[in-house]
Amino acid sequence: MQRCIKCNSVDGVIKSGFLRGKQRFFCKLCDFYFILENENTRLPQKTNQTTILDVAKHLGIAASTVSRALNGKSDISPFTRKAVQQAAIDLDYKPNLLAQSLNKGKTNTIGVVIPNVELPFFATALASMQQVAINTGYRIMVCHSSECEAIEKLNIETLISCRVDGLLVSHSKETTSFEHIKRVIAKNIPIVHFDRVCNEITTPKVIHEDFKGSFELVEHLILQGCKKIGVMLGPEKFYISQIRLEGYKAALQKYNIPIIEEYIYYSDMNKYDGAKAFEYFINLPAPPDGVFSILSRNAIEMMVEAKKRHIKIPEEMAFVGFGDDTLCELFEPSLTVFNHFPSKVGEAAINLLIENIKNKNSLIPAVLSIQGELIIRDSSRVKTGVNSWSVGQKFTE
Amino acid sequence: MQRCIKCNSVDGVIKSGFLRGKQRFFCKLCDFYFILENENTRLPQKTNQTTILDVAKHLGIAASTVSRALNGKSDISPFTRKAVQQAAIDLDYKPNLLAQSLNKGKTNTIGVVIPNVELPFFATALASMQQVAINTGYRIMVCHSSECEAIEKLNIETLISCRVDGLLVSHSKETTSFEHIKRVIAKNIPIVHFDRVCNEITTPKVIHEDFKGSFELVEHLILQGCKKIGVMLGPEKFYISQIRLEGYKAALQKYNIPIIEEYIYYSDMNKYDGAKAFEYFINLPAPPDGVFSILSRNAIEMMVEAKKRHIKIPEEMAFVGFGDDTLCELFEPSLTVFNHFPSKVGEAAINLLIENIKNKNSLIPAVLSIQGELIIRDSSRVKTGVNSWSVGQKFTE
């Protein structure tokens, strides 16, 4: 016995199927279908934000006029414009970027995918990207993959769904498949890789001097007298591991030092892996007298272990690491590093991306290499005369 | 002599004003207005992303059917649903979140405003927020104020324009006016403050035990025998400075130690301000024998200076700091800190916000205080017998 919600009569009402789990009715008299609602189910929560229509109504003009007035277009009399601007302030009108972006077909937003903000490199790079973005009128949307390939893929999907104008991507350490990147390219969405790049696909990239940096660090160790040089890398498949290993090998080769497999240690690049690596090195039949770590953080962890065992740094064992940060500077002994200037990398990456967004047709897969700098500190600097053995001895080139 | 672009005749065409800087024409014959275009000006760059309409056309069905099929609604036959799902994969369809959010009136996005990612506290808090967000189906949009009040206000406006569902805010150190926060509240947008909260407005907040932490740190110094305790704070107006100063004072009062203005040092909380602070303290007529710093980073900078002058830590001068991180643990001597668990703060903040988003009507301005923990390390732990003076001497309570 249902009353029609339109003509209010009972006679003509018949059931007419279930729709989305609810009973539907049909009133023959007024020819009207309807569903009973749970009362409280309705009311779609209307966001009570001021819209351009509110402003228009408030002034008794058209929405299009408000839009043009606020956006500084012509076709608007100074009087109207003033009135609109004042009304916008009075009503605290903030344009809905969703609607704006939907209409314009661009969001002025850049999506950034990084593995982990807690790594100082990414924190600094991110901060510099933000700075550039602010100055160029872009917004930034950051996603963390937490070093997980699945989340990285999810992140990129999310950012694409958000219709970001472009992507800045640094891969997680476990990423080995790059199908998700290829799909981005297929959609013609500008993308720039930075730091942890993907060498399988030709995309614009910003990298640092991985090879040169490793080479210089290892060469420095050699020039300080080290003869048995260990290297602590990340995962074996990891591009950065590979290229930095090459730098290591090249330096050894230059000075005719044999490359010994035992001195190459692969890690998962987690916190505290430095201790494990040290454990490994120190238990070798002939422990190294110099160690190069791909992450300076791990180098410091190794030094902590070394100090626990009263090993003299750098006399008995010297340490160098890739990447500078506060800890390297303040730790005792301070760590010799190759500074790869995270902020420059971030800056270059976002600038390159913005350039690519603007000339979307002519994507040039440029590869920018940011110049780094060797900073020699106490962890490897052997003061003349202090050394207990053959230090200062130079190899012929 | 303009040819009508519609009827292609010349006779009826007359000029009809300037419109947006371009000459407009009117054709009397076909009653049609038109403007000459620069050819290349046209073509609004159509984003070539697959839309729901593309999928619908591809299958020869209606867009609404596609939407319902993909969203698991009823009313769709299994056959159709399968076909739609397959087509979505084939065409690599990704829903446009802009359109979705615009339609639904919510974005499932949370806006986060932090002063600086480079501070380990915020990096860690952010990472834990991300984790929770991923698990609860929210996205996170991060903005950095770079410790600048103006940028902070801009950030919040941007996030509101993006129609985020809620805000997580930690103020910049120079923020003194909170009108922008009041406007957020007026719009009935859920907001939760964390860490650097605003005590002028009643909003939900997540804080740490600033008072208790400071108290315990200073009490610890006292119990280790320190009698002249300096404190390095942030800006004077800064809420965190004030509350932590109170903890400092309370501890001194408990042990009947007079509060001396000279021992209270305000700073701008910049990197390397620790050195300045140390300079100040050491040049006092009676330099402190224990220093508490609001930022553990600054405490470590002070220790660096102290070591340069061969001051024995902790025997001649002890140090403690608020907040733990890697540096505190690995530096030598390791720094005694009050760990305020950044990840717990982040987690609690986002959970509280999500709760408030869901029950938007009943905003309870809860204040959560995350329990911290005193970690005693070498920078203040006086080993019995090692101290050069009155250490171990306990005050009566």
Added chain:
DNA sequence: TCAACTATCAGAAACGTTTGTGATAAGCGT
């Protein structure tokens, strides 16, 4: 003084979704 022009605004379409409502063919019971 009348046609041509200009300034100013309104209306409507479009962006890509979701969802309420209408429509149709097939299934079912009496």
Added chain:
DNA sequence: ACGCTTATCACAAACGTTTCTGATAGTTGA
């Protein structure tokens, strides 16, 4: 065999902008 029911789908409105097109009153010039 007929009316009621169900399953399935299409259509249209709405979200809040921007922008294209159309309309009108006033202004100018010969």
